[in-house]
Amino acid sequence: xxxxxxxxxxxxxxGAVAAxxxxxxxxxxxxxxxxxxxxxxxxxxPLLGVLAAFIFAAQMLNFPIAGGTSGHFLGATLAxxxxxxxxxxxxxxxxxxxxxxxxxxxxxxxxxxxVLNMGVLGAxxxxxxxxxxxxxxxxxxAAYLGTVGVVAWLAVMVGAAATSFELALSDTVPLGTVLGxxxxxxxxxxxxxxxxxxAAVSAVLAARPDLIAIGGHFDQAPGxxxxxxxxxx
Amino acid sequence: xxRRLSIGVFTVLALAxxxxxxxxxxxxASGSPDGLEKVAExxxxxxxxxxxxxxxxxxxxxxxxxxxxxxxxxxxxxxxxGTLGVFAVGYGIAFVLGxxxxxxxxxxxxxxxxx
Numbered sequence: 517x518x519x520x521x522x523x524x525x526x527x528x529x530x531g532a533v534a535a536x537x538x539x540x541x542x543x544x545x546x547x548x549x550x551x552x553x554x555x556x557x558x559x560x561x562p563l564l565g566v567l568a569a570f571i572f573a574a575q576m577l578n579f580p581i582a583g584g585t586s587g588h589f590l591g592a593t594l595a596x597x598x599x600x601x602x603x604x605x606x607x608x609x610x611x612x613x614x615x616x617x618x619x620x621x622x623x624x625x626x627x628x629x630x631v632l633n634m635g636v637l638g639a640x641x642x643x644x645x646x647x648x649x650x651x652x653x654x655x656x657x658a659a660y661l662g663t664v665g666v667v668a669w670l671a672v673m674v675g676a677a678a679t680s681f682e683l684a685l686s687d688t689v690p691l692g693t694v695l696g697x698x699x700x701x702x703x704x705x706x707x708x709x710x711x712x713x714x715a716a717v718s719a720v721l722a723a724r725p726d727l728i729a730i731g732g733h734f735d736q737a738p739g740x741x742x743x744x745x746x747x748x749x
Numbered sequence: 750x751x752r753r754l755s756i757g758v759f760t761v762l763a764l765a766x767x768x769x770x771x772x773x774x775x776x777x778a779s780g781s782p783d784g785l786e787k788v789a790e791x792x793x794x795x796x797x798x799x800x801x802x803x804x805x806x807x808x809x810x811x812x813x814x815x816x817x818x819x820x821x822x823x824x825x826x827x828x829x830x831g832t833l834g835v836f837a838v839g840y841g842i843a844f845v846l847g848x849x850x851x852x853x854x855x856x857x858x859x860x861x862x863x864x
Contacts, residue, residue: 522785525798552846561847562760565840569764572835573771576812576828578779585787586779610839617803619831620810624801679785689794697792701784723754723762 522675526623530686538628544636548606567595568610587705592638593668594713600729601643608635633675642671650731661714668713669706676702771828776821
């Protein structure tokens with residue numbers, strides 16, 4: 517019935533919490549549409565569809581983690597790296613909305629909270645964090661992929677924390693009971709997220725480095741051979 | 750630049766990977782409860798969860814294509830339909846907005862749509 521991590525079903529959140537969570541979610545999606553209207557270049561039109569498809573498909577692939585629990589790829593950081601934070605939020609909203617209405621996965625009343633947790637706190641935050649990391653760290657492929665990996669893990673943890681707070685504010689479960697359990701489980705799921713995100717970003721760096729929207733510009737001369745190949749390709 | 754994949758080829762390849770994952774791998778994905786579901790089970794609030802009334806008529810409830818007895822085939826078909834459907838929605842939104850932008854003659858060349 518609820519087959520996907522971080523997808524809150526209806527009944528877990530109070531009406532007030534669901535409504536409050538929907539406000540930033542709607543605002544972020546509206547801003548995403550505005551950014552698309554203003555900035556979306558030709559090359560990113562298919563990319564938006566492909567990313568939505570990839571994230572949907574990858575979210576079906578639950579992998580086992582410890583203790584009879586499974587996790588799956590979230591995709592917020594991958595989307596943010598390829599599209600920028602706001603278009604990524606839009607892609608996450610497309611995926612989450614389709615899952616709720618077509619596949620009965622994730623609630624309808626909880627849609628705002630799910631978009632907030634995975635789109636806003638997932639993708640928007642991840643986009644800004646990768647951008648900040650790329651500015652602060654050395655412009656090397658290794659530092660960039662390291663940043664992407666850490667941010668991918670963090671995005672999952674922030675989403676899990678936000679879910680816990682929403683559940684606690686809804687009086688569904690005390691914060692002290694749920695937060696540790698959610699963070700503990702998602703610390704492991706986040707490692708999977710990290711690995712898949714870094715692999716996917718590496719593949720895009722090799723095939724079409726120009727499609728990376730956030731960071732990904734490396735100093736040419738002394739970098740590793742693979743980075744130079746990716747740049748020249 | 751000459752060795753760079755065209756956006757068309759890149760799109761088809763990436764879409765093929767996505768469809769392949771959804772069709773061929775998802776039927777064999779872990780059936781264990783996921784993070785939130787497991788926590789809800791352990792902390793005894795799983796039963797609070799319910800389907801919204803509009804979800805009672807979901808076209809493909811719980812990622813099982815209706816009317817297909819073989820569970821793995823049903824999941825694979827759900828993955829196929831869902832992946833292409835989500836692609837169409839995402840592409841559609843981007844295409845419509847891109848057309849509005851072109852209609853305005855607002856072509857400032859490739860921009861990375863950043864913050």
